[in-house]
Amino acid sequence: MAEVLVYVDHVDGAVRKPTLELLALARRIGEPVALALGDKAADTAASLAEHGATRILTHEAAEYADYLVVPKVDALQAAVAAISPAAVLVPSSAEAKEVAARLALRLSSGIITDAIDLEAGDEGPVATQSVFAAAFTTKSRVSRGIPVITVKPNSAAVEAAPAAGTVQALEVSFSAQATGTKVTSRTPRESTGRPELTEAAVVVAGGRGVGGAENFAVIEALADSLGAAVGASRAAVDAGWYPHTNQVGQTGNSVSPQLYIACGISGAIQHRAGMQTSKTIVAVNKDPQAPIFDLVDYGVVGDLFDVVPQLTEHVNIRKGSMAAPDSRR
Known part of the structure; x- marks a missing residue:
């Protein structure tokens, strides 16, 4: 062979x-x-x-x-x-x-x-x-x-x-x-403890709907509950809300995780180019006409600040119940 x-x-x-x-x-x-x-x-x-x-x-x-x-x-x-x-x-x-x-x-x-x-x-x-x-x-x-x-x-x-x-x-x-081209210095990237974006099995991404850098804490909380990487749309990155290294899209990173959760992302073609091969796609957006809903497996029409914290809470509850010993034993 x-x-x-x-x-x-x-x-x-x-x-x-x-x-x-x-x-x-x-x-x-x-x-x-x-x-x-x-x-x-x-x-x-x-x-x-x-x-x-x-x-x-x-x-x-x-x-x-x-x-x-x-x-x-x-x-x-x-x-x-x-x-x-x-x-x-x-x-x-x-x-x-x-x-x-x-x-x-x-x-x-x-x-x-x-x-x-x-x-x-x-x-x-x-x-x-x-x-x-x-x-x-x-x-x-x-x-x-x-x-x-x-x-x-x-x-x-x-x-x-x-x-x-x-x-x-x-x-x-x-x-x-x-x-011909020598590396003169290196600056280590600060570790977040999360998986590498392009290799992660689960990615939680935030877009324009997040509304500001401080609000990405909601996205990070859900990501941490799932052991996921954090992504961002170009709009969020260009606004300075999240680092460019976390951008998902045609001019950013291309990802193909088992699960991709898009929060407050409209679904522009440039963003879709970087994540559309994800195995399962979930979107949370308050606009029922958002293009992102055209390609999702599951869509939630609602305010991400209402939906995402509840999802995070339920994930943590489920993790806690799975970790707890069976009292019947």
Whole structure:
């Protein structure tokens, strides 16, 4: 069976969930071979092997942290040359998509971005995409070169499938361009304790109807009760009510959670483009004609300041009853 190269996204050796999803997709079309780069790359081995990686290529070098994306492209190109994979799978983060595009250019190959599903085909992997603001679903494949495919988070279930996970050192020679753009400083983002927006299984988002930065506490309370990430519409972000990093939409983050709760969001096409592939969509809006109601699974016509606190209360009550010991025992 042909090998499929999976680019590993990890933080200090801890493999992030989108990579584990890629391994599940890779097993559909071949034998997953993972590529882990940077500091503590070898620490990813146990998790990758548990989720189906037959081999794990590693390379640790300061260049991956000290410079922008080119060193990673060099390493991926070296891995492709070493194993001649049937496809290269990459997470659909902003940086990883740039890496994927540069790799495809070097390989003279086609690229498919933001796939939401992947299956084997007679002439190569077939990717499913949600396009034109999620108005259409398409199936496509790369017809030239080794397919390079980026996949949106939450597109596949994480599945344990223990494999050999043999760790092998990869030889990488950095190109002259690798050190062209140096990272001079980093400012850590303050942790909220909530899941990463693009990876979260549940997202609660607020829009213009929230009415102000101080009122986002209502959205945050519901999100915290559900263990969810917090999103915001462009209108809310442009008004300065919530950070741009939390924007959902065509010019912000694209999310595809199991549950998306839109509060006070009208549902402009730009916002829908970033969340319409969510598995279940719930909207709370006092305008019964709001476009958001055209795509929801469940809609509540009402003032979010009446509805959302009640929903939060009921969620917390339900969580409390589930955690309480059974008095009948």
